[in-house]
Amino acid sequence: MNLSYRVASRLKTARLNVSFHDGNRSSAAESSVFMPPCSGPVRRAVIFLVAISITCFVLYRSADSLHTVPGSSSSIFSRIFPSFEAFKSLELEEPKLEDVLRRAATRDNTVILTTLNEAWAAPGSVIDLFFESFGIGEGTSTLLNHLVIIALDDKAYSRCRELHKHCFSLETEGVDFSREAYFMTRSYLKMMWRRIDFLRSVLEMGYNFVFTDADVMWFRNPFPRFYRYADFQIACDHYLGRSNDLENRPNGGFSFVRSNNRTILFYKYWYASRIKYAGYHDQDVLNFIKSEPFVFRIGLRIRFLNTAYFGGLCEPSKDMNLVRTMHANCCFGMDSKLNDLRIMLQDWRDFMALPLHLKQSSGFSWKVPQNCLDSLRRYDSMDEEESEKPGESQE
DSSP, X not given: OOHHHHHHHHHHHHHHHHHHHHHTHHHHHHHSOOOOTTHHHHHHHHHHHHHHHHHHHHHHHHHHHGGGSTTOTTHHHHHHOTTHHHHHHHHHSOOOHHHHHHHHOOXXXXXXXXXXXXXXXXXXXXHHHHHHHHHHXXXXXXXXXXXXXXESSHHHHHHHHHHOSOEEEOOOTTOOOXXXXXXXXXXXXXXXXXXXXXXXXXXXTTOEEEEEOTTEEEOBOOGGGSOTTOSEEEEEEEOOSOTTOTTSEEEEEEEEEOOSHHHHHHHHHHHHXXXXXXXXXHHHHHHHHTTSHHHHHTTOOEEEOOTTTEEESSSOOSOTTTOOEEEOOSXXXXXXHHHHHHHHHHHHHHHHTSOHHHHHHSOOOXXXXXXXXXXXXXXHHHHHHXXXXXXXXXX
């Protein structure tokens, strides 16, 4: 049947129906109730409203029964919607480390890691300055996509979730890492060794990592300045001029480590050495073990990063055209650290505002350390006083 025939038939049927209703209007009205064309949708709406009313009644009766059944506030939804409890637990479950790392990793399985506790997470504190450096650095803002913040307590984790999309909660049972961990205190040592053990686990999962303290300011992308074939490369408090010189003084606040059997064995050995060198922090122990036979046997390729590119308050980068990162090392006390970090960020802004020819020829340099230098002198003098107490023999 063609289209024109179907249309003509339907028009004819419609005319017949109209004439039939016109001729029998009175009899139809007497014998039946008139139903409007929209009676189907109306019936469905009525049924829906009745169903809602019944559901509300059931919920009301169930809620009323809760007064005699303590602790069953979610049982209503569990009975009506059996999957509610599973959905709720899914919402509350914290992400697994493997999932967080996978989402943050680059194509070659590299992540940037930093740790954070409550003391450094407070608004206006170190973590805010850390993020600020990525925002004003050259080519650094996109690197935040690969940053994972390892929160050491609940408040740090909560603040991380406000600021960033890749957060992981790493709490240690029986240890409170929320307060400022002063250098070489028991809390400080536990925190540093917990970090070494955690980084070993990241390597075992197959991820390369850049570890950075949150008081390291990122001014340029550091990856082009890493050594291509090194397994373990680390920044220095003092750099002696050659990247393979084991006499360089490393600083554990910034490192780039590739995941392989050599680095996994090395981190296990490093962590185990805390027992042999009890009372020392991870950086001192690294200095002790970096030239031990075990490290040579596993074939670990170590490189030390030049402070011209990876500077710090111990040894600032001299040329701001070269600098990649700057660390607030050799600094004691939160107030001193925050003061000098803010000056450091302003130094960078002032430098970036210069015309190109002045950047290259002005010899623009950092105005830091300031308060951190004073805090270091106070710390050194206190250390000397403790080591020269009257009546104690000196060996």
